[in-house]
Amino acid sequence: MPYLLAAEADKIQDFIFRSSRLREVVGASQLLTRFCRSIEDTLAKQYNGQVVVNDGGSFRVIFDDVRQAIDFGNDLSELYRLTLGGSLTVAEPVEMNDDFADANKNAAERLRWGKNRRQGVMVEVHMPYVAFCESCGVGLAERRDRLAVRNASRHRYLCATCQIKAKERDRGLREFLGAVYDAYAKKAEIPAHIKPDWPEDADAIAELDLSGRNYVAYLVADGNGMGQLFGSCDQHQLQQLSQGLSRVLSESLAVPMIAFRKQVPAQAAMIPMLPLILGGDDLFALIPAPYALDIARRFCLEWEKCMQMLVNKIGLHNVPRPTIAAAVVICKGTYPYTLAHRRAKALLEDAKRQSKLLAAKTGEHLSAVNFEVILGNRLAGINEADGDQVIQRSLRPYWVAENDLSVGALQHGIDLRHLLAQRYALKDL
Missing domain, CATH: 3.30.70.1230 (Nucleotide cyclase, GGDEF domain)
Incomplete structure (x- = not known):
């Protein structure tokens, strides 16, 4: 058996x-x-x-x-x-x-x-009077070396794990980001002999903020109702779905970045994004701040289209229309990415909750985008941590739709497309 x-x-x-x-x-x-x-x-x-x-x-x-x-x-x-x-x-x-x-x-x-119900514990080796890793701050440093990066000006103490991660980045990102780059290069008609130029860090993306304020954006996304989708699969369908999800995510992310490349041709040499987590239906990526909401909207629309094609291809029937929730956090390039990710996950939960509420009340399935701008380096979500009820005037999250929204959807939110159109009309004021 x-x-x-x-x-x-x-x-x-x-x-x-x-x-x-x-x-x-x-x-x-x-x-x-x-x-x-x-x-x-x-x-x-x-x-x-x-x-x-x-x-x-x-x-x-x-x-x-x-x-x-x-x-x-x-x-x-x-x-x-x-x-x-x-x-x-x-x-x-x-x-x-x-x-x-x-x-x-x-x-x-x-x-x-x-x-x-895990049993046993894992401990870190600890000794006094030794250096800790300057990258993670947790592991014990094994060597002091200069990282093989652009503008590496000084030596750093690094633990074994962070050394492995750095070497993995230095060997190229073909295994992790190959599918994204292939889709991006194909749509941008980049010759095969040109090597991918991925950003080194947030500072490289901050340079794409033409206002000079050095803002960047972090995009987090997660598919809606994926548990129900996986639960409807037989063995062959599950295998096809698992293999196809990463491809759908990669292609969906490449499409809006091509639009950015056409809009800002002077910045076309470097790939204007850096995916940090890219697996299944989960995404965490660094993107340019000025176009972050439009990138999120285009990404959601492309994901819906590609995901529907995948669902039809593997023969899944009687499942809801694929939708995705996304959250954007716009912050300074120096803002810690871990704090940006934590805030984005909280915003993402609001977007997913809104999509579920709409589906429960109207039977309509729509993708939703939530966002927040973190000014300076203040802590995000500090009001929520106080335990006090704070009422904030906001229309977020916003719906993402190709066509006009139904009356039921308009009762629960507005189209992100309208926000972007109004923001563009006021850009010179």
């Missing part, structure tokens, strides 16, 4: 964000992507496993023997620890009958049970 094994990396964002420099964040994302993709041709093949999902730190693998499944899970967890320095939860194998969807649901429940 076949068995389904579910495994998932723990605290992925903690691993990716445990560095102060964006180049190491990108390196961590690529390291995770490369690890997931390598499992199918290495460890899974060794144990005769059939990989269904291996993306974004999540795994679903089918085995003919329960012993093989258990041994694979043990080796996968140890390999993840040795390679990335973190932990990975492996659920007990689930027996598969004819209903793959039911087995996948049971595997997900066992995985949640395992995550909530």
Whole structure:
């Protein structure tokens, strides 16, 4: 009898964000992507496993023997620890009958049970009178070296993990961002011999703020109702959906950046974005501030179109129209990206809640965009932390739609397109 094994990396964002420099964040994302993709041709093949999902730190693998499944899970967890320095939860194998969807649901429940009841602890080696890593501030430094980056003027103390992330970034970003660049280069008609010029850090994107105020924007996005979509899949459909999600995300992000390239041709040499997390339906990217809301709107529309094509291609029926929620945080280039991400996630929850409310009351499915501008370097969301009820005049989140909104949708929000049109009309005042 076949068995389904579910495994998932723990605290992925903690691993990716445990560095102060964006180049190491990108390196961590690529390291995770490369690890997931390598499992199918290495460890899974060794144990005769059939990989269904291996993306974004999540795994679903089918085995003919329960012993093989258990041994694979043990080796996968140890390999993840040795390679990335973190932990990975492996659920007990689930027996598969004819209903793959039911087995996948049971595997997900066992995985949640395992995550909530982890045994044992992981400790950092600690000794007094030693240097801590200047990037993450947590690990013990192993060496003092100058990073291989533009304008690297001084040596830094770095731990082993941050060194690996930096080296991963230096080796190129083909595994992590290859799909984004391929879509971008194809639409921009960039010759094949030209190497991608990704931004090094937020300062490079801040230069695209032609007002000279050095603002940047962080875009966070997450698909709506993805649990229902995954729950409707059989084994073959789940495999196709898992493989297609990253491609949809990459192509959807490339489209608005081409529009930016045409609008600001003087800045066309460098790719005007830097994805930091790009997996499944999750996105966290650094983009130019002046066009951030229009980029978010175009991204959502393109994601809806590409996702609908994917759903039709794999034969999923009787599922809601694919929509996505997005949040934009506009801030200074020097603002900590971790704080921007935390604020963006809170705004994203508001956008997702609004989309669910609209679907529940009217049966209509629309994408939504929320945003906030952080002036200077103040802490975002400080009113919410006070515990006091603060009423803020706002029309956010905004709907994203290709055509005019219905009466039901207008009762719950307005079209982002109208906000952008009004903002453009007032740009010279």
